[in-house]
Amino acid sequence: MNEREWTGEEVVRRAELQRLRELGIDPYPAREFPVTHHAADILRDFKPENADQWTNVAVAGRVMNRRTQGKAGFMDLLDESGRIQIYLKRDILCPGPDETLYKEVFEKLTAIGDVVGIRGRVFVTKTGHVTVEARDYVFLAKSLRPWPVPREKDGVVYDKFSDPELRHRMRYVDLVLNPEVKERFLKRGALVRTMREFMLSHGCHEVETPILQPVYGGALAKPFVTHHNALDMPLYLRIANELYLKRLIVGGFERVFEFAKDFRNEGMSRFHNPEFTQMEFYAAYKDYLWMMNFVEEMLERVAVAVNGTPEVPDTPISFARPWKRFTFFGAILEYTAVDAQTASDDELIELAQRLGARFDRRPDRAQLWDEIFSSAVEPRLVNPTIIMDYPVEMSPLAKRKPENPALTERFEVVCNGKEICNAYSELNDPIDQRARFAEQAAARSAGNDETMPLDEDFLRALEFGMPPTAGLGVGIDRLAMILTRANSIQEVLFFPHMRPENFS
């Protein structure tokens, strides 16, 4: 094994480890340490008048600070709930002649980052701090790396562990040292939990569908490709699970959903990670108008679960119903005073260029509309806003509007200038669907490399007959970013994708 050279502090910690073993203390014991209380429980519930009920507590956690003072000392212990102070007095920890536990194990061999267990009684110090007085001291795990612990006084934090690269590469350190980071991930958990409970309470079945797919589909994106050895064939990591969930609707499930990791082989930015999470949901016998109301209710509830209120704190964003609704062309008209539906190609090109667009070759109308919408409309939509009735060219899986076949029954929810939901009355006409795939194939041969390949089995399923269905996709990462005011997707992913680290 090719281990790197140790720093001075690491040499010290390994010597401490060795010394613990010489003293007969296992630095990584196998037996459980039966914890009776968490730090937050003690701080919340302890009262000096019933101190007699607090004479035998057991706490465990990571040593975050040590203040020794000769024959007594203090430590701060961090567990999942928070910090608690420990008081270690030599004469209590070592009542007999052997002072090793205090003089060596605590004073010399314990370092910041070590995990220890304490048994003792709770009391309040002169300075008013609820503290556990240690009667017993158990080593639970020796830390061999120095921890970059910040210091804090009067609410000001010094030497904060703030380098984004180090924080993301060593999230385990980040989570220990930066409580607000842990808080954000707890909020993401509340988001997912609330959404799942909402779905389940509406009669939806949670399902799992393939991640490795022989044909990718359900979105317009470049896939990751891998290879199955036994079958000697390429497989794609899914870019969406839409086509599989619709197969389940054909199969008789009326409401299915999946929290799905999807994978797209595209650029990375503060809004894009190669793998990301979508919640996709399909409801038979419903349409996109029903889905709009469903999404409004669901996201309002999620926002309340995360922040206690539909307003996102310190932002102008509110998820309170009802949300503003525009048609796609209505929104363009509102923000550019141009009727993009009837305007000529040249007028659209002129408008797009005025908005800052540059084109390598002559764009088609769908590209122009998309360009105009994303530069003139999207950035202006701060509160959640429903945009509906997209042009059919931009929506190969959505049902056409009966009164205008150039438009589809599709809506997106745009919030904080970004799309967070995408929904349709799903196309269930197998003949139309086959034609849309053919258009995609034509676009592919014309040079567009983000098109949908034809999925013959999916078409077969539609030919067996799919009930009219409303479908929805929610971008969980982006929703988490908005609800926790994160300015980068990396802040809402425990382990965002990064360049490989060079350990040599």
Next chain:
RNA sequence: GAGUCCGUAGCUCAGCUGGUAGAGCAUUUGACUUUUAAUCAAAUGGUCCCGGGUUCGAGUCCCGGCGGACUCACCA
């Protein structure tokens, strides 16, 4: 991909118009039996991201590379 900025001790950072490396914390040793950014005294700690160039001399200036941050454009 384009532009701007950054890379110095384990961590957070200073280092002027080029003159040979600094602080706080962490670590080590000692003192201290209710402290809390504990305090006090002392000590250790550096491939100044890498490579080349200019120069008597480069952490500092120039070129190239690597890594990162931010802003902008595109897919969720």
